[in-house]
Amino acid sequence: MSDLLSVLHDVSTELTSANLDSLKFLCCDVIGKKKLEKVSSGIDLFQILLEMQLISSGNTAFVRDRLAKIKRVDLAEKLEGCCLSSDAQISPAERDNLSLTFDTICNNLGREWKRFARKIGVSDAKLDQIAVKHPYDMREQMMAALKEWEKTQGKDAKAASLIHSLRECNLNWTADKVNEALKGVS
Known part of the structure; x- marks a missing residue:
């Protein structure tokens, strides 16, 4: 889980304010308007998604799909790499x-x-x-x-x-x- 958190932190630091606004818009179907208004950084958004169990150490597809939609495939690939490393735990x-x-x-x-x-x-x-x-x-x-x-x-x-x-x-x-x-x- 700490690997996921560090990757999410890295992704958050690379998001521009326009990227964050786009992500917030793409998440409005699953996160309420009041919660989204309080989001001021990528970390805030990811924390809400973690609490809602929409992302986890083995499942980052929700965020990766939205990052790809805002044309940040580079960040989506970072998350995919984190997700793939957890696959090594399969016997x-x-x-x-x-x-x-x-x-x-x-x-x-x-x-x-x-x-x-x-x-x-x-x-x-x-x-x-x-x-x-x-x-x-x-x-x-x-x-x-x-x-x-x-x-x-x-x-x-x-x-x-x-x-x-x-x-x-x-x-x-x-x-x-x-x-x-x-x-x-x-």
Whole structure:
């Protein structure tokens, strides 16, 4: 958590007042007007977002998306680097399970992948970005959506939660295929 706080401090010092005003505007849908009026620095804004649990050490997507919208991709990349370093906490065995799960899902899911991606929390805006990036390759679109989910989950990314989400979407055949693949490894 202290790594995240130091990166947020660095990001805050690099924000101009125009950047801060733009960020405040982009956050008005989740933060009340009175709270936003009291925000005088990036640190104040980040503190509110931390309290609301919209950002955490494993999940900085909320701030990164808004920084990208105000054309501060450099700052978004700083936060992404902080988020990626927390991914190192995932055990190698779980990393292998996730990799196998991703491959199995991509090989067996099909047309229902967007519904599944929404179920695991990938935003429609992110799905649109993915579709533009890989316009004719559904497998790559699925893989990018799964990688985005992994980024937002951080160390909490588990194959079991993907299987559970598949079952909630009534994609039981794919969930069974993932279970079979994981049992074959064990």
